[in-house]
Amino acid sequence: MKNFFAQNFAIVLLTVALYPFDTKAQTIPIESKDNAIVLQVGTDKHVDMIYFGGKLSAKGEYDYIGKPYLPENSTDYYNSAYTPSGSRNLLEPAIAVTHADGNKSLDLEYVNHTITKINDDVSLLSINLKDPVYDFEVTLNYQTYFNENVTEQWSVIKHHEKKDVVLNKYASANLYIQAGGYWLKNFHGYWAQEMRPEEEKLTHGIKTLDSKLGSRTDLFQPPVFMVSLNKPATEDEGEVLYGNVEWSGNYRIDLELDPANNLRLIAGINNYAADYTLKPGVEFTTPKFVYTLSDKGKGEASRNLQSWARKYKIVDGEGPRLTLLNNWESTYFDFDEPKLSNLLKNTKELGVDLFLLDDGWFGNKYPRNGDHAGLGDWEVNKAKLPDGIAFLTKTAKENGVKFGIWVEPEMVNPKSELYEKHPDWVVKQPQRPEYYMRNQLVLDLSNPKVQEYVFSIVDNLFSKNPDLAYIKWDCNSIMYNAYSAYEKNQSNFYTDYVFGLYHVLDRLRAKYPKVPMMLCSGGGGRVDYGALKYFTEYWPSDNTEPIERVFIQWEDSYFYPALASSNHVTNWGKQPIKFRTDVAMMGKLGFDVVVSQLKPDELAYCQQAIKTYKQYSEAIWHGDQYRLQSPWDNDVASVMYVDQSKGSAIMFNYLVNNRYAAGTHLPILLKGLDPDKSYAISEVNLYPGTRSTIANATYTGKFLMTVGINPDIREGRASVLIGVQEVK
Numbered sequence: 001m002k003n004f005f006a007q008n009f010a011i012v013l014l015t016v017a018l019y020p021f022d023t024k025a026q027t028i029p030i031e032s033k034d035n036a037i038v039l040q041v042g043t044d045k046h047v048d049m050i051y052f053g054g055k056l057s058a059k060g061e062y063d064y065i066g067k068p069y070l071p072e073n074s075t076d077y078y079n080s081a082y083t084p085s086g087s088r089n090l091l092e093p094a095i096a097v098t099h100a101d102g103n104k105s106l107d108l109e110y111v112n113h114t115i116t117k118i119n120d121d122v123s124l125l126s127i128n129l130k131d132p133v134y135d136f137e138v139t140l141n142y143q144t145y146f147n148e149n150v151t152e153q154w155s156v157i158k159h160h161e162k163k164d165v166v167l168n169k170y171a172s173a174n175l176y177i178q179a180g181g182y183w184l185k186n187f188h189g190y191w192a193q194e195m196r197p198e199e200e201k202l203t204h205g206i207k208t209l210d211s212k213l214g215s216r217t218d219l220f221q222p223p224v225f226m227v228s229l230n231k232p233a234t235e236d237e238g239e240v241l242y243g244n245v246e247w248s249g250n251y252r253i254d255l256e257l258d259p260a261n262n263l264r265l266i267a268g269i270n271n272y273a274a275d276y277t278l279k280p281g282v283e284f285t286t287p288k289f290v291y292t293l294s295d296k297g298k299g300e301a302s303r304n305l306q307s308w309a310r311k312y313k314i315v316d317g318e319g320p321r322l323t324l325l326n327n328w329e330s331t332y333f334d335f336d337e338p339k340l341s342n343l344l345k346n347t348k349e350l351g352v353d354l355f356l357l358d359d360g361w362f363g364n365k366y367p368r369n370g371d372h373a374g375l376g377d378w379e380v381n382k383a384k385l386p387d388g389i390a391f392l393t394k395t396a397k398e399n400g401v402k403f404g405i406w407v408e409p410e411m412v413n414p415k416s417e418l419y420e421k422h423p424d425w426v427v428k429q430p431q432r433p434e435y436y437m438r439n440q441l442v443l444d445l446s447n448p449k450v451q452e453y454v455f456s457i458v459d460n461l462f463s464k465n466p467d468l469a470y471i472k473w474d475c476n477s478i479m480y481n482a483y484s485a486y487e488k489n490q491s492n493f494y495t496d497y498v499f500g501l502y503h504v505l506d507r508l509r510a511k512y513p514k515v516p517m518m519l520c521s522g523g524g525g526r527v528d529y530g531a532l533k534y535f536t537e538y539w540p541s542d543n544t545e546p547i548e549r550v551f552i553q554w555e556d557s558y559f560y561p562a563l564a565s566s567n568h569v570t571n572w573g574k575q576p577i578k579f580r581t582d583v584a585m586m587g588k589l590g591f592d593v594v595v596s597q598l599k600p601d602e603l604a605y606c607q608q609a610i611k612t613y614k615q616y617s618e619a620i621w622h623g624d625q626y627r628l629q630s631p632w633d634n635d636v637a638s639v640m641y642v643d644q645s646k647g648s649a650i651m652f653n654y655l656v657n658n659r660y661a662a663g664t665h666l667p668i669l670l671k672g673l674d675p676d677k678s679y680a681i682s683e684v685n686l687y688p689g690t691r692s693t694i695a696n697a698t699y700t701g702k703f704l705m706t707v708g709i710n711p712d713i714r715e716g717r718a719s720v721l722i723g724v725q726e727v728k
């Protein structure tokens with residue numbers, strides 16, 4: 001945000017005159033490449049956030065930023081860096097507690113702060129706060145990724161009171177933003193309808209984005225959002241803040257437009273049914289809230305976050321990805337060894353790296369022949385696979401491909417041996433009727449025995465099958481009747497569930513640091529950066545109809561890098577295989593089709609597409625993404641990826657409207673190239689027997705970004721990929 005303080009010095013002076021700065025106050029600026037967050041410790045020892053916007057050239061001038069305007073008689077808590085509850089604050093708190101003596105008031109005063117340089121890019125500011133009356137402390141942490149303009153913020157809470165303290169709200173972060181209007185873009189969805197955007201101008205009061213679903217919490221609403229400041233941002237213009245709560249459970253994001261017209265943003269774990277009991281001396285570390293701010297529009301904000309995610313968050317984010325053939329939609333639960341042997345041959349024939357065996361390979365007393373039984377019993381089904389997984393890894397090896405497997409280890413079918421043996425491991429109300437989603441219930445991961453069991457499911461698979469090269473980790477049910485037979489304090493359950501899940505994943509990653517794992521949840525029901533710390537990729541949606549997918553992938557790309565988006569070519573929809581494959585190539589390519597039923601041309605096309613994909617994978621996986629033309633406002637959606645050297649790029653174009661004469665009537669301007677380089681342009685991924693209408697030619701980057709090229713999209717040419725290669 002370039003608020004009016006930053007725009008010119010005259011205005012700074014005027015502002016200072018209007019809102020005198022506190023000469024005794026201590027200013028703590030947190031700078032990244034382009035931005036600064038400025039905190040201030042007042043003479044009252046309260047820590048406030050007085051600025052979030054463009055970095056100033058003279059560091060000393062941060063001291064001249066005055067306190068924000070406050071209406072008469074208001075307390076000065078509006079811009080608190082971590083707003084407490086029950087004292088003089090009357091707005092939404094970041095933290096609310098019930099002390100050991102039952103008192104519900106909290107005040108937090110500055111004690112000291114430290115700045116730790118973690119490396120040339122990353123630094124951590126930690127500010128220690130303490131209540132002057134109660135022995136209660138909070139440390140606010142701001143981890144800055146300088147080059148990426150990204151900040152992760154979290155809090156550590158502890159106390160030394162005589163008895164337990166209850167945390168009634170315990171947010172990760174509390175920001176205060178000043179602008180001339182705030183436009184919130186958030187997302188809603190359901191199964192196969194993920195990432196549907198909505199944008200609105202915030203009005204006074206609180207808009208809360210949250211989830212109370214317990215597990216696969218993104219089903220109705222994912223924990224990502226953006227706020228444009230001063231006016232709605234476009235791809236290349238305007239100030240915009242992106243945020244994501246790194247938490248795979250119930251989250252809550254409050255956006256409060258306060259009486260002074262400023263935006264108070266409070267994000268973290270949802271305190272719904274989750275008052276957390278904290279013992280004396282024990283530290284409670286909140287999840288992180290990650291955000292980035294750009295004054296050059298949505299495209300730059302996405303590239304900041306994507307680059308941060310590849311570098312610092314997603315497992316092996318700077319490494320390669322495996323192309324694969326999945327059998328879910330080609331067999332469902334109906335397979336045996338001969339069928340899978342053929343699919344392994346097909347995997348090789350197609351030319352992908354790995355075969356992924358999906359649901360249905362386990363359960364004996366209650367075989368997993370449908371979704372009503374067997375979940376929880378992770379023994380190989382002897383009728384389908386008499387020679388076990390070892391036979392499949394061996395056959396894969398013989399075919400020169402890798403082998404991966406599906407699990408859904410957090411779940412149980414009531415029709416299972418696990419449920420019979422351990423009903424107390426299941427999340428359910430003991431005195432109420434069970435209620436199911438997909439005929440299943442959630443295991444109680446707050447219980448260390450359940451954590452051990454879930455860990456051992458995956459650990460056993462790896463130790464018994466050392467060649468296992470990939471895991472698809474599914475999670476198909478939300479939590480109804482949330483109750484833990486293990487927890488002494490039920491209010492800790494929702495939060496401890498996620499800590500339990502992360503504990504299991506921490507152990508797995510310590511033992512198997514790089515094995516690719518897909519985060520799946522009957523679609524995109526669980527994507528956030530808390531989970532992606534453990535996964536190499538995620539499944540955006542079960543909806544793989546390619547036009548739907550253009551929209552879903554477009555919206556996901558605001559927050560997540562392409563290499564993490566598992567896109568499978570399936571038989572959803574009426575589009576030809578070229579369209580389906582071209583769309584899936586804008587991410588991590590996989591197939592879930594019956595290869596033996598492909599026509600010779602279709603197979604030849606797929607084989608060649610996999611080669612094209614590998615040729616451009618550096619740009620798609622690790623390059624910069626540019627959303628050129630939105631599917632929401634145009635007949636044609638266009639997206640391009642440019643590798644880090646700006647030497648190789650690929651442009652994807654799709655017809656998303658079938659009205660009369662829909663198509664590209666104008667050139668589309670490319671982005672992200674070097675204006676001074678020359679690039680050879682050619683249509684790639686042509687279907688066998690078709691000829692391109694685009695002449696191979698060489699242009700400068702300047703031409704391509706100023707005049708552009710027309711991919712000639714129209715009926716009959718609904719999907720066109722253009723390769724851009726530097727000519728030296």
Ligand code: DGJ
Pocket residue numbers: 328358359406474476520521522523539542
């Ligand atoms: C839901 C997933 O989204 C599908 O891809 C598939 O793995 C099924 N679960 C299996 O039950």
